[in-house]
Amino acid sequence: MRGRRPDRVGGAGDAAGVRAWALGDAVAVASPGASRRDRLAIRGSAKCALPLVRYALAEAGPTYRPFGDAELVRAISAGVEGLTEAVGFSWMVTRSAPPPRGEAAGGGEAGWLGARADPEIATLLAGANPSSYAVPGVERVSRWAGVRDVSGELVAVAADAWSAPTVGLMAGVATAAPARGRGLAERVCRFATRALVAEHGRAALMVDDWNDSAIRLYERLGYARRRVAANRLGAG
Incomplete structure (x- = not known):
């Protein structure tokens, strides 16, 4: 994992400012203005998601809020410097x-x-x-x-x-x-x-x-x- 650079995932969404990256089994998608916030959707194992989130935030900028399954987000909170965990909620x-x-x-x-x-x-x-x-x-x-x-x-x-x-x-x-x-x-x-x-x-x-x-x-x-x-x- 050390030294590996995440892959940029292209696509039609780029025209709307949507960007995506992949690393191992993890994927991060940056969507500006989604539900009135810049959001970074993340899924995958914590092992791959942690370096991917660091990289994606460096590219996308500090306004983006990572979100995903609660257990993964707790791991990201503990493993990425400067992040705090917001109140949990549910996707239905x-x-x-x-x-x-x-x-x-x-x-x-x-x-x-x-x-x-x-x-x-x-x-x-x-x-x-x-x-x-x-x-x-x-x-x-x-x-x-x-x-x-x-x-x-x-x-x-x-x-x-x-x-x-x-x-x-x-x-x-x-x-x-x-x-x-x-x-x-x-x-x-x-x-x-x-x-x-x-x-x-x-x-x-x-x-x-x-x-x-x-x-x-x-x-x-x-x-x-x-x-x-x-x-x-x-x-x-």
Whole structure:
């Protein structure tokens, strides 16, 4: 391993700023602006991943955050100087569209919202999910699904954001506090998941490990959970 230089992996992604490297059984892919962060996806054994991450960060720059399976990220945290481990989270994915079901009480059907709904979406997120990475107007947050109550007020949303040709990513899930407990989040997520699977073949999302209620919801919709984590340079 000593003295071996990682191989640069070329491809069509280079045009969008995506770069990839390989060393032994490890692969690292640098994606700028993925879910509002510059990310370095890493997989493989720790033996190969550690020197590969050092090399990739030297080329890609300090804004990139390595992420991957939690066990591998812990090894990278311990073995690459200057990295600290960020809070763990889970990557969840499904290849099966959840079956339709009867609507819950207290709202209409879920559907895609037009651009005129952006101010309503922003207001809902500010109150119900202020830490959401997906918000109207952010690059590659392409569209929003929503549910309105009987008065026409927007009460639940989910975004199609940062999707790729082979996987549709759902983000920005939120339900207005007064409307919780009626199954509205499940309704909008079921709709969005069915659309993403139909269009991309897979649907995926990221969820905080502490959010048990959200994880149970996504599991009911058929998502399988994979524990991951992320690094960053420095303590901030």
